[in-house]
Amino acid sequence: MNPKAKSQKKQNIRYRIRAKISGTTTKPRLSVFRSNSEIYAQIIDDTKGFTLVSASSTDKDIVAQKGTKIEKSKLVGTAIAKKASELGLKDVVFDRGGNLYHGRVKAVAEGAREGGLQF
Numbered sequence: 001m002n003p004k005a006k007s008q009k010k011q012n013i014r015y016r017i018r019a020k021i022s023g024t025t026t027k028p029r030l031s032v033f034r035s036n037s038e039i040y041a042q043i044i045d046d047t048k049g050f051t052l053v054s055a056s057s058t059d060k061d062i063v064a065q066k067g068t069k070i071e072k073s074k075l076v077g078t079a080i081a082k083k084a085s086e087l088g089l090k091d092v093v094f095d096r097g098g099n100l101y102h103g104r105v106k107a108v109a110e111g112a113r114e115g116g117l118q119f
Helices: 003-020 069-087 104-115
Strands: 029-034 039-045 050-056 093-095
Touching: 029 104, 039 069, 039 104, 050 069, 069 104
Parallel strands: 029 093
Antiparallel strands: 029 039, 039 050
16 A cells, blocks of 8 residues: 555544544543554643643653563553543543554553543
């Protein structure tokens, strides 16, 4: 498949998801971005256009851990859940960012659920 066509297809999937999902002040959006080597998660209030909490696999405490990318993704999920609970956030809307819900994206979601977030 043409690389440009592939990236355009993923972008269209992201836009289609974002048309249906929106974060509010009471129930913000948990957005996941996955690159080839790293994974990033943010909790975003779309009404204000403001990122409340973020975590990534490049954080010092997660980089220090040994393990596979899936294990580090689960750590990112638990880290963002911990930071969200410090702000008093419990309910979020999950945005997989155009990725399929398996592998590292699923590991972030499971880690966030284990950390106390509900979606």
